[in-house]
Amino acid sequence: MHGALKGITILEVGVMTPGQYCGFLMTGWGAASIRIEREHAASGITNEDLLLNRGKRSIVLNLRAPDDHATFLELTRTADVLIESYRPGVTTRLGIDYDAIRAINPGIIYCSQSGFGQTGPEAGRAAYDMLFQAETGLLHALNANAAEMTAPQTYMADAANGLMAAFAICAALQGRNQTGEGRHIDLSMQETAFSLLSVSHGTMRDGEAVSGKDAADRSLRPANNIYRTRDGRHIVITAMSEKSSRALFGYFGDEELWQQGLETGNPKNQAKDFLQAQFAGNDAQHWVDTLTPLEIEIGMVKTPEEAFDNRQLMARNMVLDTQDQAGNVLRQIGFPATPRATPNLEPAPEPGANQQELTTRTAK
Known part of the structure; x- marks a missing residue:
């Protein structure tokens, strides 16, 4: 392919x-x-x-x-x-x-x-x-x-x-x-x-983006949010199903809050403050390592530089070790949706690098 x-x-x-x-x-x-x-x-x-x-x-x-x-x-x-x-x-x-x-x-x-x-x-x-x-x-x-x-x-x-x-x-x-x-x-x-x-705000009714309200609601749910951890990093939780929300709050000893975890617009909702207090008690990597095996959807907010060390991306050849024309070592993003035999492309050419070859070809 x-x-x-x-x-x-x-x-x-x-x-x-x-x-x-x-x-x-x-x-x-x-x-x-x-x-x-x-x-x-x-x-x-x-x-x-x-x-x-x-x-x-x-x-x-x-x-x-x-x-x-x-x-x-x-x-x-x-x-x-x-x-x-x-x-x-x-x-x-x-x-x-x-x-x-x-x-x-x-x-x-x-x-x-x-x-x-x-x-x-x-x-x-x-x-x-x-x-x-x-x-x-x-x-x-x-x-x-x-x-x-x-x-x-x-x-x-x-x-x-x-x-x-x-x-x-x-x-x-x-x-x-x-x-x-x-x-x-x-x-x-x-x-x-x-x-x-289209996937979030694609339909208007009476001057309002109908699906956009749903998207905004999802982003306000405590179980689908961003939290700061003890080491100053941020984690993302996307526990959008009943099963995930129950598992999340159950781990912290208060499964009764799972419904509030999926609610928006409730001024008495305690779930977000509850989760923030829990996550502030330890480092980001601890929470990823602890909650992932429980099938709770969690990940760390990473810098682009950190993403280059992602083991999943590396395993699928999305991080490539290459060289430029001068032989300098580069790490570059690979090709998505390709077979795992990632193409081994030549380094980017200097402008005009193929001038003679291409000019000669067109002159024939």
């Missing part, structure tokens, strides 16, 4: 994090991805590049220069997928829009990733990840119980858009297998972020 996309060639042009992530995921399944770097990118490689450009090739092209433009069009002739992240209208001005590329390669899957999509009153508006989270209600949902709104520490909209792009492209490739026709995929960062609310 690792080579399921073997033989598929992807061009990444003008892409930002979502496009890089999409290419990274598809490369993990065997696709060959070529980065079309801008001239100013030739100055070096970023930390993001070290991970998301693994296994890819790179060429630096100025698409406004006639020779480089011709080289790019030749690359599209044999490509299966093109991913671009320009603002709407830019690809038309560069002469590389879907219609122009389709005239050369009718079967190409052309994926446009933009902030607000190719159409609509705000199509040309500039924005980055947190703005999409803010305007779609996602940021509010993540901060619903916080005393003060805080900025997210991960690019959730970027990652979701990359995932959606990979899914849409694979679906389009399957469609091409059936019809022989290519497709233009119009992906909006705003829409992708908004779609993440």
